[in-house]
Amino acid sequence: MGFQQGLSGLNAASKQLDVIGNNVANGSTVGFKSSRAEFADLYASSLAATASTQAGIGVQTVAVSQQFQQGNITATSNPLDMAISGNGFFHLTSGNTVSGGTEAFSRNGQFKLDKDGYFVNNGYYLNGYKIVNGVKTGAEQPLQVSTLGSGIAKATGAVNEKGIDWSFNLNGDAAIIDPVVTPFSTANSQSYSYTSGSKFYDNYGNAHTVSLYFARRAATTDNVVPATVPPSTMQVNNWDVYNAIDGTLTSATPTQVKFDQNGALTNWSPTTIPVAADTTAASAHPAFNIDLTKTTQYSGDYSVSSLAIGGYPAGKFSGVSADSAGVLYAKYTNGISQPIGQMTLYNFANVQGLAPNGDNRWTYTSAAGTKSMADPNSGGMGYIKSSALEDSNVDTTAELVNMIVAQRFYQANAQTIKTQDTLMQTLLNLR
Template sequence: MGFQQGLSGLNASSKNLDVIGHNIANSGTVGFKASRTEFADMVASAIGTSGGTNAGIGVQVGAVAQQFTQGNITVTGNNLDVAINGNGFFILQPSNGSPHTYTRAGNFKLDDLGNLVTNSGEKLMGYPAGSTTLAPIVFPTGAYIAPQKTGSVSAEFNLDARATVGTMYGTSIQVFDDLGKPITVDFEFTNTGPNAWSATAAVAGGAPITLPPLSFDPSSGSITAGATGTLNIPSPPASTAFSTSVDFSRATQYGAKFAVTDLTQTGYTAGSLTGINIGDDGRIMARYSNGVTRSEGSLALANFRNTQGLAPIGNNNWAATIESGPAVPGQPGSGNLGALRSGALEDSNVDLTAELVNMMTAQRAYQANAQTIKTQDQVMSTLVNLR
C-alpha cells in the first residue's frame, strides 16, 4: 500500500463533501437542482502483465451529476411567480447580449420598462401576441394602452307584447370615439302597432336619430325586421364623426315586462396595467384599468436532448453546451414540455435528510482514508528505523 490510494480518497471525499455542502446550502433556493458525486476507481496497468495481479491506485471523481427531478410546488399567491410542472426550462435573455440562458426558477419581477425579469436582470422570453418569434415579454407599465373606437353595439332585450300603441321603453349605453372619449347613447323603442316598434337613438342628449323599425313574429316573438342598423355619431360630441353598427338580432317580444338582459359595445378608453394572469399553457392575460382583458402573448419553455449536459452558471441558470444539444423551444404543455402553474414556485429538490446521511458517510470515508495514510506512515517509520 502506498500513499497514493489514501491521498486520492481524501481528495475524492473532500469533493463529495463540497457537493453535499452545496446541496444543503441551496435547499431553500427556488428551482435548484441537487447534484451527486459519482466515483471511479483508478488502476495502473502495463503491457504484458497478467490480469488480477495489479493493485488499484485509488479513486477519482468520475462526474458530478445533476439531478433534474421535479421539486415540490409551493403556492405563493403572487401572479408573477410561475412553476414548471414537468419538463422544460424558462428561456432568458441576459442583459449583456450573450446567448440565451435557462432556468427553473420562476420568481419573476416587472422592471421599470415593463419587462418580466429574473432577480439578476435577465429578460423572460416568450411569444408576443400574434408572433411565433421568441422575444422578451413586455407590458405597458409606464404608459396607457391606446383607446379603441366603438365599432359595434349589441343589445338583447324583451319588448312587452301586451304594450299598447305609444308605449315607450328605453335604455342607454356609453360608446367611445377615436380618442377614447365616452359618449352616451340613449335608445328608445315605441310601440306603433301590433308586433311593430319604432327605434331611435339620441347621442349625448341631441336630436333623435331614426333607426330601422322593429317587427316581430306574432307566434314566436322573434325579431323579423330591424335586427341591424347603423348609428352615425356626429362631431361634436365625438372628436371625429364615426359610424357604429347596431345589432338587435337577439331582441324578443314576449308577454313579459320590458327588460334588457345584455348590452355591450366593442370600444374602450385608454387604460393602465392593473394585473397579470398566466395560464397553464403559458398564455399571458393582462388586465387594464379600463376593464379590458387581453392576451399579451405566451411564455415559452425549452427542452434539451441531454439535460445532464447543461452547464450550471450560477444565479439559478444553466447554459447550453455541445453535450446538452441545442434548445428546443415550444409552448408549455405541448410535446414533452410541462405545464405552468401561476402563483406558485418550484422548490429545490434537495432532500435534506438524505444529504445529512450522505454527509456523515462522506465524513467517515474521509477519516478512513486519512487512517490509511497514517498506517502507511507508521509502516514507513518502521522500515526506516530498522537496524
C-alpha cells in the first residue's frame, strides 16, 4: 500500500506546484485572480465500515480554488484603462450586437477603441446602456462612441443651450449724447459711449460676432413701476443699446435700459436684448437673448463684468473618460464632454462557480448561482477608477514560500516510495 500513498502524494504535490507556477507566471497579469490547490485524504471503505486501525490510502486533489480578493489598483496615463474597486465584473460579449454572442466576465480593464468606436478587450466588447440626451435608453448592448472622428457643434440658443449672459459696468460719469445732434451710427464713435463684441455660434458651429453699442441719454423722471398709490416718480438714467450681427445693425430702434439712483437696473427696465433667428442657409441659427440682468451703472471705468456664451463650435473626437459610476464620456477638441453610455457590472452568489476560460475572462455556470446586475457604485457593486488598472492579486513572496513547501512535500513523498522499495527489496533478499 505504501506505493499508492506515495504516488498519490506525488500527484498532489505536482498539482500544487502547477498551481503555484501558474500564479507566479501571472504575477503581472492585469485582473488575474490567484488559485490554490485543495486536498482531501483517502480511506478505503467496506460494508463493515472503516477499520479503526486503517492508515488511509493517500491524498486526492478535490479542487483548485480561485481567490477573488481585490488586487492593488495602479494608476496609468491611459483614460481607456478602468479598474473596479470593490465587487463586480465587467460584462463582455463576443459580438457587437444587442444579442452579443458568447457572454463573459472580466476584471481586466485594459480597453481599447476599435475602428468602429467600440470598447474592446481581447476581442470581446464592453456592455452597458446607451445614453441619449443625458438619459439611459434601450437594452444592454456593446458600448460605442458612435460619433468617433466626426464633428460636433451646437448653436447659441439651441435646445438646452442658453443665449449670451453678458454684464457690464457703464460709467455713471459718461457724457450724455443727444441723439438729435449726434444720430447713432456704428461708423461714428462719437455717437455712442461704449461698445463690446462677443462671438456666438450658428447651427454648424461657425462663429459670428454680435456687438453692443451703449449710448448714454439724458435722465428722465419716470413713473415707478409697479405703480404705487398714490403714484410716485423717480429720476432714472437712460442708455440706448443697439446691436449688430457681423457688423450689420439689426434695428435702428434701440433697447432703452434704465438705471435707478443706486446704479442698478430698475424694475421696469428691459433686461434682455432679443436676437432674431437667421434662416440663411449658410449661417442659420435660432433666436436667442442677450441677458443684461447684472449690468450696473457705477462711477469708474467701463468694464465687462462677465460673459457666458451658450453653444459651442465644431470639434473633433479626442478621447474618452469614465466617472466612478461607470458613465463613459466622449471628449472633443472644443472642450465639450458628452455622456455616451454607462457600463454595467455583474456579481454572483458564488463567484467560485465561475469558470475561467483564459484571456482574463470567466464564463457563467450554474454553480455560480444567482446573477445580479447594477450600475457601478450602486447596488453593492464597486466603483470605477479611470486611468487605472487592477493588478494581479498574486503575492509573489508568499507563492515562492509555498513553492519551497510544495517542493519538500514532493521530495518527502518520493522518499516514502524509495523507503517502500527498500523494504520490498529486503523481503525479496530473504533466503
